[in-house]
Amino acid sequence: MSEVVFRKMIVDDIDAVFEIETTSFSHPWSRQSFCDEMENERALYIVAVAEDKPIAYMGTWLIFDEAHVTNVAVLPQYRRLGIGQKLLRHMIDILKHKGICSMTLEVRESNFPAQAMYQKLGFEAAGIRKNYYEDTKENAIIMWLNDIG
Numbered sequence: 001m002s003e004v005v006f007r008k009m010i011v012d013d014i015d016a017v018f019e020i021e022t023t024s025f026s027h028p029w030s031r032q033s034f035c036d037e038m039e040n041e042r043a044l045y046i047v048a049v050a051e052d053k054p055i056a057y058m059g060t061w062l063i064f065d066e067a068h069v070t071n072v073a074v075l076p077q078y079r080r081l082g083i084g085q086k087l088l089r090h091m092i093d094i095l096k097h098k099g100i101c102s103m104t105l106e107v108r109e110s111n112f113p114a115q116a117m118y119q120k121l122g123f124e125a126a127g128i129r130k131n132y133y134e135d136t137k138e139n140a141i142i143m144w145l146n147d148i149g
Contacts, residue, residue, distance in 0.1 A: 009045035016054040024073035069105035106140035
């Protein structure tokens with residue numbers, strides 16, 4: 001695999017990000033949702049690029065001094081290579097420079113690999129959203145990373 005570069009998502013990335021989304025989630029966002037996010041002044045999306053195409057992406061909404069993670073996804077063939085963790089670390093660095101103090105996200109109760117990655121980066125479980133996921137009615141664990149600065 002070639003070097004992975006992290007950068008801000010641009011409109012030209014939408015098709016590749018939509019492909020990542022549809023291969024990663026059973027109830028994916030629509031392509032239009034990503035187009036709308038590019039117009040959302042509170043949204044910040046970054047991509048991991050290898051071999052001249054996005055292979056992973058992450059989105060956040062910036063709300064005052066907090067960031068809410070909307071999505072994190074990596075193409076299946078690039079999983080378990082540390083790209084998701086590097087992507088998250090890169091986003092945390094960006095957010096620090098923007099004055100963001102904390103981050104939150106929801107993760108499926110059954111997604112133990114993602115929970116372990118988040119915990120490794122300092123996120124802590126803070127609650128449960130019952131029946132959060134439409135497709136399975138699975139609960140989500142609410143996790144927070146406090147004091148990222």
